[in-house]
Amino acid sequence: MSANEREREHRLLRISLLVAACALLCVFVLVAIRAGRAPWxxxxxxxxxxxxxxxxxxxxxxxxxxxxxxxxxxxxxxxxxxxxxxxxxxxxxxxxxxxxxxxxxxxxxxxxxxxxxxxxxxxxxxxxxxxxxxxxxxxxxxMREPHIQAGCARCHVPGDQPGQERLEQGAWLYLGLGCMRCHPLTGGGRGGDDFGPDLTGIGRKDLAYLKTSLLEPTDNFPGSTMPSFRLALGKDPEAMESLLIYLESLALHRYPACGTRGQARSLVLRPCATCHAGKGGHASGRMKHRCAYLLKKAPELRCANCHASVIPPAGREGGYCPLLKQHRGACCACHDGAANPFPRGGRGNMG
Ligand code: HEC
Ligand code: HEC
Ligand code: HEC
Ligand code: HEC
Ligand code: HEC
Ligand code: HEC
Ligand code: HEC
Incomplete structure (x- = not known):
């Protein structure tokens, strides 16, 4: 390469560097101008x-x-x-x-x-x-008040802290009106009586659509076999809104790293009989349940009502206690992923 050629190459390099620097500066200036007008x-x-x-x-x-x-x-x-x-x-x-x-x-x-x-x-x-x-x-x-309460469910089990009363009311309505029978919240959510579709993502639809689904199911699905809930919800706008808040909450991502949900879930997975296998089905120890459901259903779930002496050992085939089995499906209304909250285990555990 001659000295001339090398000189020309250097000059080209310098020019292209200059052009690149100018381009970068222009970008910075543009960004600054834009930022200068930014609303924040x-x-x-x-x-x-x-x-x-x-x-x-x-x-x-x-x-x-x-x-x-x-x-x-x-x-x-x-x-x-x-x-x-x-x-x-x-x-x-x-x-x-x-x-x-x-x-x-x-x-x-x-x-x-x-x-x-x-x-x-x-x-x-x-x-x-x-x-x-x-x-x-x-x-x-x-979301506007009171729909903000749907967001609480990202981190809280509905009802574990004050300020989520509408969300918790919605969960109780979901259970009480029998939605769980046709729209279970476990295993993909589909199935149950009449094969209702999975509702875990339905909360993303707009509220008017959801209201129609509940009051006039045939408007969204001609020939729908879902019963109308006009009687229960039509004249009770507060109950309707709470149920919608609950449906909205189901569609939101959970933040297990931020809240108390994980904790409540691992407790759910402890077999009831670990503590309730004493005489007459009484639990020993100083624990007091905080679970909204167990507290409300305590009269039905009191083991001693039926197991007057001792809770029987869990069967080899793992058959569930008919009472616990009957209540099992309800747990996932508030406890995510609690498809099987009464796990199988050795003697004395739930089958
Ligand atoms: C660019 C600025 C800006 C950002 C970013 C911003 N806000 Fe706002 N926000 C405002 C202004 C201005 C108002 C009042 C006027 C209005 O209601 O739009 C407001 C009002 C609100 C209101 C009351 C609205 C009502 O009508 O009741 C809520 C709630 C709110 N913001 C939440 C948020 C949340 C949550 C975020 C983040 C996801 C956010 N904002 C990000 C500027 C901002
Ligand atoms: C723990 C949940 C929670 C968090 C986190 C939270 N908010 Fe709120 N926010 C609420 C609730 C509940 C209300 C309604 C009751 C009240 O005003 O305190 C509300 C009300 C508001 C309002 C008034 C709305 C109106 O129409 O008057 C604004 C604005 C707002 N929040 C903005 C924010 C911003 C910005 C942040 C983040 C710095 C934030 N919030 C964080 C729960 C929360
Ligand atoms: C991003 C996760 C997250 C969200 C969303 C959230 N919380 Fe909390 N909340 C927490 C954590 C973490 C604590 C502390 C729990 C503990 O100490 O056991 C807490 C504690 C609380 C407490 C106890 C007193 C306090 O303020 O520390 C109340 C009441 C509460 N939350 C209400 C709410 C309500 C109502 C909402 C919805 C509007 C909500 N939270 C949304 C994570 C969250
Ligand atoms: C007897 C069974 C049954 C019961 C009980 C029931 N549903 Fe349904 N639901 C269905 C079926 C089936 C569909 C699908 C539409 C169709 O083909 O009828 C449906 C559809 C829906 C849809 C619309 C889904 C979509 O993709 O647009 C919503 C929302 C809904 N149900 C909510 C509820 C709620 C909330 C309850 C409790 C208040 C409830 N359902 C009770 C059977 C039922
Ligand atoms: C960590 C031990 C423990 C586990 C696990 C446990 N319980 Fe309890 N439970 C207790 C104690 C302690 C009491 C209060 C003393 C009593 O009533 O015997 C209690 C009380 C109850 C009550 C009466 C309501 C109350 O709080 O006073 C019900 C209903 C109940 N338990 C149901 C269950 C069910 C269903 C399960 C399984 C999901 C379960 N428990 C798992 C310890 C436990
Ligand atoms: C309404 C009556 C009733 C109540 C209340 C009840 N059970 Fe049962 N449970 C039964 C019947 C019936 C069986 C099956 C017959 C048997 O093995 O005694 C059974 C069986 C069981 C078995 C053996 C399960 C199996 O099939 O392997 C366990 C363990 C058990 N129950 C635990 C409990 C606990 C813990 C409680 C309280 C949280 C409870 N039960 C409350 C009626 C009840
Ligand atoms: C209406 C909502 C709701 C339903 C439905 C529900 N739970 Fe809970 N559960 C809660 C709340 C709220 C807590 C308290 C969580 C906390 O304080 O961290 C809880 C906590 C628990 C705990 C931890 C121990 C305790 O009592 O504090 C167990 C075990 C539990 N639930 C079992 C169950 C079982 C089993 C079912 C189904 C039969 C069920 N739950 C259904 C709301 C519910």
Whole structure:
């Protein structure tokens, strides 16, 4: 290669490097211009002008981003900046700057995020995409009170903490109205009497559709064999709404790493007879059930009603106690995956 050729090659290299650097700069400038107009930035500047810093940390313009216990990115507080500021609780303070109401409890936004309870798209910085109201295409539509309670089921067993009364009422309605008979929530969900379809994903449909399914099943499925629940739900909008909240909750992803569900499940899988095999079917020890179902059904489930002396050993073939068998299907209304909550085992265990 001659010196001339080498010189020309160097010059070409320098020019292409310069062009690349210019292109990169242009991209940065474009991004900066766009960011300058971004709604979150506009809101933050207004926020800091209206409610100056005070002693709270982190009062600088910038995206607020958390990775939650479910490993999801949550940036809602980029606009909802006042959420944790006790001085901004006055209801006169406009959204999104107002502090959160009592519904937040002790849940830490940097651990739980906002969309775990509210739905919406936690990653989005555009208000329309972040809020994604029901009926819009969103990953999970943002839910309004009292439908926020559906979100509690991601982490809680319905009814294990206050604030989920409508969700729990919905679970009881699902059991009480006999939905489980045709729409069991186990093993793919399909089957039961009359082969009702799996309902674990149905909560993503809009509420009007679901209401019609319950009041006039033949409107959505001509010739439907599902009975109408007009009598039970038609004149009781609160019960109807609770049942819908419950159906919505079934469709939401569970966050076992964030809550108490896993714990309750492993307890469910402990055979009843480990503790109830004493004389007269009495359990020993100091444990007191917290299970909403066991407490409500205690008069029926009291082992001593039928096993006056001792609970029989579990049969070799693993036949279930008819009473426990009868109640077994109900457990998965609140305990995910509890298809077989009375496991088989050795002597004294449930067959
Ligand atoms: C780009 C800024 C921005 C982001 C990001 C954002 N919000 Fe908002 N949010 C607002 C504004 C502005 C309002 C008040 C005006 C309105 O209702 O749209 C609001 C209102 C709300 C309301 C009350 C709405 C009502 O009508 O009752 C809720 C609930 C809410 N946001 C939740 C969330 C959640 C959850 C996220 C994250 C998934 C989120 N927001 C992300 C700007 C934002
Ligand atoms: C533990 C569940 C939970 C979490 C986590 C949560 N919220 Fe809420 N949020 C609620 C409940 C319940 C209500 C209604 C009762 C109340 O206002 O306290 C509510 C109400 C609101 C409202 C008022 C809606 C209105 O129409 O007035 C806004 C805005 C809001 N939340 C935003 C957020 C943002 C932003 C985050 C994240 C920093 C968040 N929430 C985290 C449960 C939660
Ligand atoms: C992302 C998971 C998650 C979601 C969603 C969630 N919680 Fe919790 N919640 C927790 C955890 C974790 C605790 C602490 C549990 C413990 O200490 O055993 C808790 C505790 C609570 C407590 C006890 C007091 C407190 O605030 O610490 C209440 C009450 C409560 N949750 C209500 C609710 C309600 C109501 C909803 C729905 C609006 C909800 N939670 C949604 C994870 C969650
Ligand atoms: C006697 C059996 C039976 C009972 C009880 C029953 N269903 Fe159904 N359900 C069905 C069948 C079968 C279908 C499918 C539509 C058809 O072909 O009739 C269906 C369809 C549905 C659908 C629409 C599904 C879709 O894909 O659009 C919903 C929602 C639904 N049921 C909810 C419920 C709820 C909630 C209850 C309790 C209040 C309930 N069902 C009780 C048999 C039943
Ligand atoms: C870890 C031990 C343990 C296990 C496992 C257990 N129980 Fe209990 N259970 C108790 C104790 C302790 C009591 C209170 C003393 C009593 O009533 O004998 C109790 C009480 C009850 C009661 C009366 C309501 C109450 O809380 O006072 C019912 C009903 C009941 N158990 C059903 C069951 C069923 C069904 C299972 C299986 C799913 C089960 N238990 C598994 C320990 C246990
Ligand atoms: C309504 C009456 C009734 C109640 C209440 C009842 N059982 Fe049973 N159980 C039976 C009958 C009937 C059988 C089958 C005949 C037998 O083996 O005694 C049975 C069988 C069993 C067996 C043997 C299971 C098998 O088939 O291998 C166990 C273990 C058992 N029950 C545990 C319990 C426990 C624990 C409780 C309380 C949580 C309970 N039962 C409550 C009626 C009842
Ligand atoms: C209506 C909702 C609901 C239904 C249906 C339900 N449970 Fe529970 N269960 C709960 C709640 C709430 C807890 C408390 C969880 C906690 O505090 O962490 C619980 C806890 C438990 C526990 C842990 C020990 C205890 O009592 O605290 C066991 C065991 C249990 N349930 C068994 C069952 C069995 C077996 C069935 C079906 C026969 C059933 N559950 C049906 C709501 C329900």
């Amino acid at each position: 930035r506009v809101l933050q500047e207004r926020f800091f002008a209206l409610y100056p810093a005070g002693s709270e940390a982190g009062d600088t313009v910038g995206i607020r981003q958390y990775t939650t216990c479910a490993s999801e990115v949550d940036r809602c507080s980029s606009c909802h900046l006042g959420i944790g500021r006790s001085d901004l609780a006055d209801p006169g303070i406009p959204l999104p700057f107002r502090a959160h109401g009592p519904g937040l409890g002790n849940h830490l936004p940097d651990r739980i995020g906002c969309s775990a309870c509210h739905g919406g798209n936690g990653r989005a910085l555009d208000p329309v995409a972040a809020h994604a109201w029901a009926g819009r295409r969103g990953r999970d539509p943002l």
